[in-house]
Amino acid sequence: MTNIERLGSLLVEIDADWAVLTGADSVCFATGHVVPIEIGQSPFAGGPTVAFVGRDGSAGVVCPNTDGGQGGDHEEIAYVGFANQVTDQVANYRAAVTEMVGRLGLSGSIAIEASSFPHALSDLLPDSRQTADAPLARLRAVKNDAEVALMTNAAQVAAAGQKEARRLSVPGACEMENFGHVRSAMEVMANARCPLAGEYITGVDGTSRLGTPISDRTLENGDPVLCDLAPRVAGYWGDSCSAFIVGGEPVDAYRRMYDAAKSTLDLAIAELRPGLRACDFDATLRAHMKGMGFEYPHHSGHGIGTSVHEFPRLVPDETTAFEENMFIMVEPGSYAPGLGGLRCEFMLRVTATGAEVVAPFEMTCA
Amino acid sequence: MTNIERLGSLLVEIDADWAVLTGADSVCFATGHVVPIEIGQSPFAGGPTVAFVGRDGSAGVVCPNTDGGQGGDHEEIAYVGFANQVTDQVANYRAAVTEMVGRLGLSGSIAIEASSFPHALSDLLPDSRQTADAPLARLRAVKNDAEVALMTNAAQVAAAGQKEARRLSVPGACEMENFGHVRSAMEVMANARCPLAGEYITGVDGTSRLGTPISDRTLENGDPVLCDLAPRVAGYWGDSCSAFIVGGEPVDAYRRMYDAAKSTLDLAIAELRPGLRACDFDATLRAHMKGMGFEYPHHSGHGIGTSVHEFPRLVPDETTAFEENMFIMVEPGSYAPGLGGLRCEFMLRVTATGAEVVAPFEMTCA
Numbered sequence: 022m023t024n025i026e027r028l029g030s031l032l033v034e035i036d037a038d039w040a041v042l043t044g045a046d047s048v049c050f051a052t053g054h055v056v057p058i059e060i061g062q063s064p065f066a067g068g069p070t071v072a073f074v075g076r077d078g079s080a081g082v083v084c085p086n087t088d089g090g091q092g093g094d095h096e097e098i099a100y101v102g103f104a105n106q107v108t109d110q111v112a113n114y115r116a117a118v119t120e121m122v123g124r125l126g127l128s129g130s131i132a133i134e135a136s137s138f139p140h141a142l143s144d145l146l147p148d149s150r151q152t153a154d155a156p157l158a159r160l161r162a163v164k165n166d167a168e169v170a171l172m173t174n175a176a177q178v179a180a181a182g183q184k185e186a187r188r189l190s191v192p193g194a195c196e197m198e199n200f201g202h203v204r205s206a207m208e209v210m211a212n213a214r215c216p217l218a219g220e221y222i223t224g225v226d227g228t229s230r231l232g233t234p235i236s237d238r239t240l241e242n243g244d245p246v247l248c249d250l251a252p253r254v255a256g257y258w259g260d261s262c263s264a265f266i267v268g269g270e271p272v273d274a275y276r277r278m279y280d281a282a283k284s285t286l287d288l289a290i291a292e293l294r295p296g297l298r299a300c301d302f303d304a305t306l307r308a309h310m311k312g313m314g315f316e317y318p319h320h321s322g323h324g325i326g327t328s329v330h331e332f333p334r335l336v337p338d339e340t341t342a343f344e345e346n347m348f349i350m351v352e353p354g355s356y357a358p359g360l361g362g363l364r365c366e367f368m369l370r371v372t373a374t375g376a377e378v379v380a381p382f383e384m385t386c387a
Numbered sequence: 388m389t390n391i392e393r394l395g396s397l398l399v400e401i402d403a404d405w406a407v408l409t410g411a412d413s414v415c416f417a418t419g420h421v422v423p424i425e426i427g428q429s430p431f432a433g434g435p436t437v438a439f440v441g442r443d444g445s446a447g448v449v450c451p452n453t454d455g456g457q458g459g460d461h462e463e464i465a466y467v468g469f470a471n472q473v474t475d476q477v478a479n480y481r482a483a484v485t486e487m488v489g490r491l492g493l494s495g496s497i498a499i500e501a502s503s504f505p506h507a508l509s510d511l512l513p514d515s516r517q518t519a520d521a522p523l524a525r526l527r528a529v530k531n532d533a534e535v536a537l538m539t540n541a542a543q544v545a546a547a548g549q550k551e552a553r554r555l556s557v558p559g560a561c562e563m564e565n566f567g568h569v570r571s572a573m574e575v576m577a578n579a580r581c582p583l584a585g586e587y588i589t590g591v592d593g594t595s596r597l598g599t600p601i602s603d604r605t606l607e608n609g610d611p612v613l614c615d616l617a618p619r620v621a622g623y624w625g626d627s628c629s630a631f632i633v634g635g636e637p638v639d640a641y642r643r644m645y646d647a648a649k650s651t652l653d654l655a656i657a658e659l660r661p662g663l664r665a666c667d668f669d670a671t672l673r674a675h676m677k678g679m680g681f682e683y684p685h686h687s688g689h690g691i692g693t694s695v696h697e698f699p700r701l702v703p704d705e706t707t708a709f710e711e712n713m714f715i716m717v718e719p720g721s722y723a724p725g726l727g728g729l730r731c732e733f734m735l736r737v738t739a740t741g742a743e744v745v746a747p748f749e750m751t752c753a
Contacts (some may be wrong), residue, residue: 107705208601296612
């Protein structure tokens, strides 16, 4: 079933006639159209790229002429954003949306996204509107076959980055430079530039706290390394985290902390299955970690897809039950002053009866 | 004069009481608050980060808790975006904006940005509103002293990238890998991750067309290289483009094409001054290029600041006159099937009487 068809069914459920999607993630989910995001909103855009989807499977995309022509099974209007003359991108955007509304015969009630539906469109579309953020998040959480392949590909690119990070983490290397080279290895594998979230932090002090920025620090023998890599490939995000010791000889205290996180991740792979509630899964993982003498001050993980963090999140009060073909990041970790920090993160796909690791990579601390 | 003060004066001019800014570029211009943009809108945001500026110099920023605490001379509310529990980011965003409206005493009429002001805010702010995209673009075009320093720093980072690109462009190197390493060199210099626009294209075929994506192509002796680097450093963009031949021995036809672009750039440095109109400057550059036997199918250049392309653009119908402390990219080039393409781009600052190159780098083809 295509995501346009799935959205059509959702519209019937929530009693709306059309979805008007303006988040880059939702546009990609619905139509496969990839919005460039690496420099924020394009200076040539008159507003966020819009995807229109109707109950009957009609669909259209309005985007600037810098991003058009990606193909796909929908109408497209690529308005003048970049031109060799003075041009009013907002006016062009509005005109293109008006034309698309006419072409699709859009009328009735619309479902929109509260955080991205822009003022520029507010007088051009029907007044009967509801925000559909929550049901849309639920729909996006379960991937169709095409998305399973895209997620797998993105996870493989992340895994290639992890391999390169391990190879480059040697005494004398520069943290910031390594991060750039790891990114480069992923982009070579993807054969495309990839927006990238994550971090590559080295040393006891930096890894022992969350949120340390990457710096020009020089790696030393015995340094803990925390490498979290999340590249977007063809509109879908991979994610991953490894932790290890430069030179491969962890002190006992680090090894105990590592074993706690790694065995919690192993437990997650064994326990994740359809029907299990996110809160119960989260509790199981935290309890295991605590039984090993450690805890983590963050979520146990999160959904992932056309956004790097999405529904459902693995937190104590998320009661949603897992379904087949949800993609779930699991990332137990621990952060200890004077010792360093670590996190073990794989992407898991919920299967019909359990879970499998998508694109595994080396997960050892030595 | 701070940009908050300059915005206050603009509000008087356009007869609005408050500016409510939602573009990442405008937020940074107004307050110095840098919105992370590298992965598009944050999955932890309930809407675009907002800057409020009043006529009297009151100012506030509402941002997710992942980006707060940057300091600056304004109120800040960092709402819960990331949490270890189920949370409604849109509701948190709306509550924070409501609190900020109360704290600042915002009332009267507001100036907004059409392409980014979101539905989520439309019922929370005064109905008396105007879109202020055009006057805001004009205000942002002229930089104050603090911005001159930030622009210079960003241009220096770009120049460091250009130097590294020239060093790495040797036979046998991989195009995609070089691009990553050049990015890395810029991030090492900035000691921070930098959002990056631009391209690094090699070979006759790829450089002879605009819009060729970066690939895993292997560089060969005699290849033309076109390297356009635009990093954002501390919220402000650098930009730059160089072109040269791997091995340093251009054929005569390439050298003639290069001399045309380079001498057009030299002319630009000599001609740019306050009072000159963008259209006349554009015409002068195109005429010179044509006199040398070449032409370019794009703008002659563009303004730059907290957005990588901004007002004024150097196109035939832009009648705006330059003013001191405008930062203008000038980028004549030529693209010839069978021969390759090139572009020579410096950042120029309009001075009281002329123009100067900001952070020059090697501009030769051999």
